[in-house]
Every structure is written in structure tokens, then in C-alpha cells.
Amino acid sequence: MASMSRCASRLMVSEILDLPDSFFAEPRTYRDYMTYLIEHGEFGDVDLETELRRYVDSADRERRVERTRPDGRVLEVRVNPVPGGGFVAIYSDITERKKAEERVRAARDAAENALRELKAAQDRLVQTEKLASLGQLTAGIAHEIKNPLNFVNNFSAVSVELIDELREALGGAHLDSKLRAEISEIADMLQGNLDKVVQHGKRADAIVKNMLLHSRQGSGEHRPVDINALVEESLNLAYHGARAEKQGFNITMERSFDPGAGEVDLFPQEITRVLLNLISNGFYAATKRKAEANGGDYEPTIAAATKNLGDSVEISIRDNGTGIPSEVKEKLFNPFFTTKPAGEGTGLGLSISHDIIVKQHGGSIEVDTQLGEFTEFRIVLPRAGASLIKSGESA
Amino acid sequence: MNMLILVVDDEPDVEVLFRQQFRRDLRNDRFTMEFAQSAPMALQRITDIGDRSLILILSDINMPGMSGLELLTKAKAMRPDVPIIMITAYGDAETKRKALEDGAEALLTKPIDFGTLRSEIDMRVERAA
Numbered sequence: 001m002a003s004m005s006r007c008a009s010r011l012m013v014s015e016i017l018d019l020p021d022s023f024f025a026e027p028r029t030y031r032d033y034m035t036y037l038i039e040h041g042e043f044g045d046v047d048l049e050t051e052l053r054r055y056v057d058s059a060d061r062e063r064r065v066e067r068t069r070p071d072g073r074v075l076e077v078r079v080n081p082v083p084g085g086g087f088v089a090i091y092s093d094i095t096e097r098k099k100a101e102e103r104v105r106a107a108r109d110a111a112e113n114a115l116r117e118l119k120a121a122q123d124r125l126v127q128t129e130k131l132a133s134l135g136q137l138t139a140g141i142a143h144e145i146k147n148p149l150n151f152v153n154n155f156s157a158v159s160v161e162l163i164d165e166l167r168e169a170l171g172g173a174h175l176d177s178k179l180r181a182e183i184s185e186i187a188d189m190l191q192g193n194l195d196k197v198v199q200h201g202k203r204a205d206a207i208v209k210n211m212l213l214h215s216r217q218g219s220g221e222h223r224p225v226d227i228n229a230l231v232e233e234s235l236n237l238a239y240h241g242a243r244a245e246k247q248g249f250n251i252t253m254e255r256s257f258d259p260g261a262g263e264v265d266l267f268p269q270e271i272t273r274v275l276l277n278l279i280s281n282g283f284y285a286a287t288k289r290k291a292e293a294n295g296g297d298y299e300p301t302i303a304a305a306t307k308n309l310g311d312s313v314e315i316s317i318r319d320n321g322t323g324i325p326s327e328v329k330e331k332l333f334n335p336f337f338t339t340k341p342a343g344e345g346t347g348l349g350l351s352i353s354h355d356i357i358v359k360q361h362g363g364s365i366e367v368d369t370q371l372g373e374f375t376e377f378r379i380v381l382p383r384a385g386a387s388l389i390k391s392g393e394s395a
Numbered sequence: 396m397n398m399l400i401l402v403v404d405d406e407p408d409v410e411v412l413f414r415q416q417f418r419r420d421l422r423n424d425r426f427t428m429e430f431a432q433s434a435p436m437a438l439q440r441i442t443d444i445g446d447r448s449l450i451l452i453l454s455d456i457n458m459p460g461m462s463g464l465e466l467l468t469k470a471k472a473m474r475p476d477v478p479i480i481m482i483t484a485y486g487d488a489e490t491k492r493k494a495l496e497d498g499a500e501a502l503l504t505k506p507i508d509f510g511t512l513r514s515e516i517d518m519r520v521e522r523a524a
Contacts (some may be wrong), residue, residue, distance in 0.1 A: 154506050158416050201506075
């Protein structure tokens with residue numbers, strides 16, 4: 001076991017530990033040294049014997065300790081056992097080194113944060129670019145399909161008339177009854193088939209028209225529009241539209257409009273289209289959750305809010321519906337992505353909305369959602385957004 | 396007087412469609428229809444007709460080479476008395492504004508609503524009769 005009998009020191013230690021010059025002038029034991037330090041609060045509230053025991057017990061092990069002194073300075077203590085018992089402790093004041101390390105760490109953290117933000121911005125940019133090119137592709141396909149589809153629609157419509165004429169012509173013809181019945185049956189089937197061609201042709205035409213919306217620069221004129229009035233109008237339009245479409249439809253509508261929202265330069269028709277889309281989606285999700293809740297206490301609610309952000313305005317549409325699973329959330333703005341049953345949605349609503357907000361108005365659209373709880377879309381529109389975009393049509 | 400309607404569209408099936416759609420009028424010689432598959436061919440035809448029997452021009456807008464809007468301006472210069480109705484697959488506000496500004500009577504979108512087109516034609520036929 002190490003002896004506590006001798007304690008020698010070089011001058012620097014006295015300075016580092018604020019020991020009086022006279023301290024080592026006479027022979028000191030390690031106990032004297034520790035007693036002095038503890039009495040002067042060097043280790044806070046500790047027991048002398050315990051501390052001494054701790055030091056003595058570990059005196060045969062090489063170690064390095066860092067500790068902060070009551071005045072905040074940081075010390076490094078290297079303890080090296082010496083052959084035959086005892087140890088040599090070397091004290092260094094590493095306060096400046098620690099500060100430098102802290103500065104480096106802070107700088108590194110800042111750089112890492114900046115990198116993370118840059119990566120997130122890059123991801124958003126890549127996503128926007130991807131969506132933009134998908135939008136262009138969609139519009140391109142629509143251009144190519146539109147003309148042949150027009151012929152399908154027009155020729156099927158005129159063919160329906162021709163079958164009527166065929167029936168009239170047959171009415172005056174001399175035919176045996178069996179043959180007449182057979183021809184009449186074939187005419188009926190042809191008529192039925194043509195009705196289907198007309199019906200599905202119209203459906204395809206509606207989809208193609210939506211696809212073409214991707215290539216537009218914004219229809220009508222852009223002008224300064226009162227945001228609160230626009231959101232209110234969209235809420236009413238969507239509500240009455242849903243009531244007309246589905247009997248018994250009802251939902252609580254909450255409004256939280258910032259009186260300072262003011263005006264934004266925008267294409268009103270296009271932004272209304274986006275809002276109608278988001279509100280209708282919210283109605284759909286809330287209605288779906290109500291159906292799943294099978295009565296219960298659930299109250300379908302949609303909340304619209306606006307917020308003045310100075311150079312821009314935020315519009316949020318929040319529903320307390322079914323929420324969106326994360327794998328769906330990733331694809332939400334992709335053209336043709338839909339979770340609705342066939343015929344109920346084209347999967348173009350949100351991709352067009354994204355185009356309108358980001359490309360036509362230089363804004364942003366984001367979604368926040370929790371499965372089974374809520375979905376909130378947040379749109380930020382720069383006040384001068386649309387005025388930077390040339391009015392008109394690129395199709 | 397034999398009333399003539401000139402239809403301009405680069406798609407040859409337009410002729411088949413129109414001939415079927417207006418088969419009764421054509422059969423009864425209420426009017427005749429001629430078809431041109433490009434704007435230059437249409438201008439040539441307008442020059443050749445040279446009389447007053449031409450009562451209406453229907454023209455597509457998106458055609459290779461000379462567009463329907465260019466044809467509109469040139470045809471109007473040659474025959475300011477003949478109404479021209481434009482037909483387009485993309486009836487956006489800007490195209491419509493341009494067409495009406497340049498003297499088109501109306502702008503119809505495809506797929507053509509033949510009910511509307513028929514009433515437009517009937518109006519010209521009755522006026523010319």
C-alpha cells in the first residue's frame with residue numbers, strides 16, 4: 001500500500017491549485033495536502049478519510065482524471081505509480097484546451113446541422129423536380145391520348161344514332177320473324193356496347209382533362225385576393241358540393257382566420273381548385289372514419305386556418321379523419337397515386353395541387369398526419385408568388 | 396344556291412365523322428361539306444371557291460405547319476364575310492381570347508359537342524338561305 005508519508009511538489013502545482021507559496025516550504029504528507037484542499041472546498045462536500053482511502057487504494061494504478069475546480073477551471077491529473085509504492089501525480093490546467101475543444105465541437109455541430117438542413121432541402125428539391133417531371137410526362141401523355149380519345153367519343157356517339165336508324169330501316173323491311181328477332185337482339189347488344197364505350201370514353205376524357213391541367217401555367221388572370229374570403233368561399237363550395245353529392249352528409253367546420261392574413265397575388269381559380277381538393281379529401285377521410293367508428297362518439301370535423309407570416313401567408317386544412325399511413329404519405333403527391341376505389345379518384349388531385357402551389361405560385365405544400373387521428377395540409381403562399389409567373393397557357 | 400361549309404383538320408377521320416354526323420343534311424343537299432387537311436390547302440380552296448356559296452369555315456387549331464390561328468387571320472383577310480369557327484382539343488382561356496380577338500365567331504372544344512355545332516351551322520344556313 002502506498003505510503004502517505006511524503007508529498008513533494010513542483011511550484012506549478014501550487015499555482016494551479018492556489019496553494020500558498022509557503023505550503024510546500026515545509027515537509028508535507030499527502031494527508032496535509034488533501035486536508036488543505038478539502039478545507040478550501042476543492043472537492044465540494046466530501047469526507048477526508050473516504051477521499052484519502054480512494055486515492056490510496058488506487059495508487060498502484062495508472063490513471064487520468066479530469067475535474068472542474070470550484071472556480072470553473074478544468075484540471076487534468078495524471079497519476080503514475082512508482083516502483084516500490086507511492087505515485088506521482090502530474091497536474092495540468094487544461095481549461096483553455098477544453099474551451100477550444102468546445103468551440104470545435106460547437107462548430108462541428110453547427111456544420112452537421114447545416115449539412116442536415118442542406119440534405120433535407122436537397123431532398124425536397126429532388127422531390128419537387130421529380131414531381132415536376134412526372135407532371136410534364138403526365139401532360140405529355142394526355143396530349144397524345146386526347147385526339148384519338150376524341151374520335152372514340154365522337155364516333156361512338158354517332159354510332160348510337162346509326163343503330164337507331166338501322167332499327168327504323170329494319171321496321172319497314174320484309175323479314176321473317178325469327179330473323180327479325182335475331183337482328184333486333186344484335187342491335188340491342190351493339191347499342192348496349194356503344195353506351196358502355198360512350199360512358200367509359202367520357203370517364204377517360206375527364207381523366208385526360210385532369211392530366212392536361214399539369215401543363216398549365218395558371219388559368220385566368222392572377223390578382224391580389226383576400227385569403228380569408230377565398231378559404232371561406234372554398235369551404236362553402238366544398239360543403240354544398242358534398243351535400244349535393246351525398247345525402248345526409250354533415251361535418252363540423254371550424255374556422256380560425258387570422259385577421260392579418262390580408263391579400264396574396266394569386267390565380268384564384270387555381271388556388272380554389274387546390275383548397276376544394278384538400279377540403280374534399282378531408283371530408284372523405286372524416287366520413288370514412290365515421291363509418292369505421294360505427295356511430296360512437298366520433299364527430300367529423302374539418303378545421304381551416306390562416307396565418308400571416310409577413311412576406312407569405314399560411315393556409316392549413318386539418319381533418320380528424322383516418323390519417324395517412326407513412327408508406328402512403330411518401331407517394332401522396334405522385335400523379336395517379338390514389339387509395340380510393342376504382343372510379344372514385346383519378347390520383348391527380350394532389351399532384352395537380354402540388355404543381356399549382358409550387359410551380360405556379362412559388363409556394364410550398366406539406367402534410368402532417370397521424371394514423372387514426374388527423375391529417376393537416378399546410379400551404380405557404382408568398383404574397384407576390386403568382387406575379388412572378390407569366391400568365392397564360394403553355395399547352 | 397349551293398351552300399358550302401369548309402372543314403379544316405389534319406386528321407383524315409374528321410371527314411368520316413362529319414359525313415356520318417351530318418349525313419341527313421348532306422343527303423338532302425341542305426349544304427355540302429368540303430374537307431382540307433392543312434391550312435395551306437384550305438387557303439387554296441378558299442381562293443378556288445371565289446364565290447359567295449361559302450357560308451362557314453370550321454378549323455382545327457393545332458395542325459402541323461401553319462396553325463389554325465394563322466389560317467384564321469389569312470382567311471379573314473381574304474373573306475371577311477365568311478364566319479370562322481375554331482375547334483380545338485385544348486380550349487384554354489388564352490387560346491380562346493386569341494381566337495376571338497382575331498375574328499373567330501366561336502371556339503368549340505373537342506370532343507365536339509355536335510348539338511352545339513349543329514345549332515351554329517343551322518344559324519348560318521338559315522341566314523344564308
